[in-house]
Each structure stands twice: as structure tokens, then as C-alpha cells.
Amino acid sequence: MPKARVLIRPKEGILDPQGKAVERALPALGFEGVEHVRVGRMVELEAEDPAQLPALCEKLLANPLIEDFEIEEINAASSAPTNP
């Protein structure tokens, strides 16, 4: 079945305190020069009919008032995890 990955991001211009908290923690861990951290959500799924995905995202996975979403269709060749 076709796989997809949906990335849900807080809209630009909305205060993201989680992103800020992560950003502020990084120098204490020795990572300098990291900015504009925004924390979102990722949903992976398999859908018989990928044409449904935009509606599914608009209706449930994201709140279009405060979030943007991006749908990535994952084909078999690129779905292997890349972590070492």
C-alpha cells in the first residue's frame, strides 16, 4: 500500500515556546549557532487512495488555523530508515 509521511508545522508568526525551549537548551549542551527552531509533528501512514490525504490532513491531522502540513509520498526505495 502506498506510504506517506505528513509533516505538520506551526504556522510562521505563531509563538512556538517548545521550539524556543529546545533552541535555548542547545548552547548548554555545547551546540552553538542553531537558530529558528520550530517543533512540529510527524504522522506516517499507509493509504490505499493517496488522493484522500489532503482532505484527511485538513480535517484531522492538522488544524489549518494554526498549522501548515506537507505530504511526502514515500516509495519503497526511499522508505528505509537512514539512522546508522
Place this chain on the structure above:
Amino acid sequence: MRWGVVQFPGSCDERDALHACELAGGEARLVWHESRDLDGIDAIVVPGGFSYGDYLRAGSIARFSPAMEAVAEFAAAGGPVLGICNGFQVLCETDLLPGALLVNESLRFVCRQVELQVAGETLSIPAKHGEGRYWAPEAMLDELESNGQVAFRYAPGHNPNGSLRDIAGVRNEAGNVLGLMPHPEHAVDAMTGSTDGLRVFEFVAGALA
């Protein structure tokens, strides 16, 4: 008068809501999330808690329950609906109220008494939430202000979550749906301090008079 208090898996403030409804006058019963039965009900309360575990986004799943479908029809027909905390989140996700509730600016769950300004009065009501920061686009906020839809505002210095324009609660354009983040149902008995919360339930009851 008959109140219906919706109950979702994860709701926790429905019992206090039932009690507050009865103190305000009339009978109150629970409406389980799987039920569409609002027979004989004059006013609906969508209570506080963590419906469906706040999964995905707080209130995002409750909107699809049979009970909320029935509440949406009830509201469309002009029936009064009061959403408290998670109930306010559910009503915003259901588009029965404008805007959205985001994670508190401090990233902390806040649990403290706050002062609310409403129609020239100040009420002392407990706030108890992790995602209570009211947000709407600037143009929508301007519209809410000019329509008189900002129903409750945190008194200066009392905004616990970074809500824009200190908004603690709003009503819909028609005026029959009302939502607020603080918990009036926890302020109805002198034993726990303020009884100002009763005014909110009395207001909803009075709206039917």
C-alpha cells in the same frame, strides 16, 4: 431546566460541572460521547479534562464523537452551549467557536486562581491547564473585539498562559456558544474559596429565561 454535560473518555471535570449546573438551577445529566441523545436538554456543558488523552491536539478527536455531532446541531439551532477548558478546546476544534488554544507560553501546566473580567465584573476563578493560550489571526481578533465576542479577559497581571489580548474566553457571533479556559465549576462552593463560578452557570441559565 435540564442541563446535559458531555462526558468523553478522559474528561475529569464533568462531575463538578453537574454539581454546578444543579446549583444554578434545574437537573443535570451526563451525555456519554457515543450518545446522540440530547432529549429534553435545554443547555449543554462541554467539560474540562483530557478527552481522548489530548491526543494529536487537545480537543481534536472529541469533535468527531456522536455526542459532539449532536451538540453541533443543537448549537446550530440556537441552543446554549458552555465549553470549559478542554470543552473550549473541543468547541474551537469543532469550529463552533473561533480561534485555537495553544500550549502555554511558559510551557508549564498552570493551576492557580485568576481574576477574570466579564461585563464590568471581576470573577475569581481557578485556571488549570497546559494548553490555554488563546490564538487567532490579528484580523479575526479585531473582528471578535468589534463584535463584542470577547466574553472573558484575564485581569491585568493575571494572564497565566500568554493568550493574545488577555483573552480567557469567547462567544460565537450568534451568542449562544460560550467558551472559557478557567473553571467556573470549581468555584461554586465556599468550602473551596470563591463562589464566583456560579455566576457563569447562572448566566447561561438566565439566557434561556
